[in-house]
Amino acid sequence: MITINPKYAFPVEDVLFTFALASEAADVFTDYKHLICGIGKVNAAYNLMKAIQQEKPKLIVNLGSAGSNHYKKGDIVCCTKFIQRDMDVRGLGYEQYETPLSGLPPILEYGLQMDGLPEAVCGTGDNFEMAHSTTIYNVVDMEAYALALVAMKEDIPFLSLKYISDGADGNAAEDWTVQVHKAALAFGKILKLGKQDIPVTYNEQYGRIT
Helix, strand or coil: CEEEECCEEECHHHEEEEECCHHHHCCCCCCCCEEECCCCHHHHHHHHHHHHHHHCCCEEEEEEEEECCCCCCCCEEEEEEEEECCCCCHHHCCCCCCCCCCCCCCEEECCCCCCCCCEEEEEECCCCCCCCCCCCCCEEECCHHHHHHHHHHCCCCEEEEEEEEECCCCCHHHHHHHHHHHHHHHHHHHHCCCCCCCCCCEECCCCEEC
């Protein structure tokens, strides 16, 4: 059972865990339904939609590394709000981060809050940010906004936990390679995953559940 807060708990067999990279899942999640969606918003949206059609999960859990100049390396935060940080159509009169004609506000509020974890705002974009100075979001990644948007449109509860691997600064690339392997162990501990849970198989070749 994955318990998020007193209101939300899900049998682990109904949960789809999503990661950008296999290194973020390590071998901790091998025996659970998980998706390696790939890097970036397009890969994330496309592969999650395919997995939803096949598996019909009752909860989507996005787990991965993220940069932050607000939290310290090794922290785990729960992202409940999401911004597409590289969407900028201000030249046509739209707000920064607003997707034109989408009917969506610049900040997408679609994420469950997990008890005991700090609540964060995630800025998602198709670049590895190394000079984070924006204050409207305090965590940066490359997939979460797209995953949250798909989950919202499909009316599936969404939980996003991020392991802070770097400071989104000039040392980000070096810090990320050192820290990312620690994320899976930390997530497994927080989610209290154990051998009593029901295993499923995962197809490494196609990056989706079989």
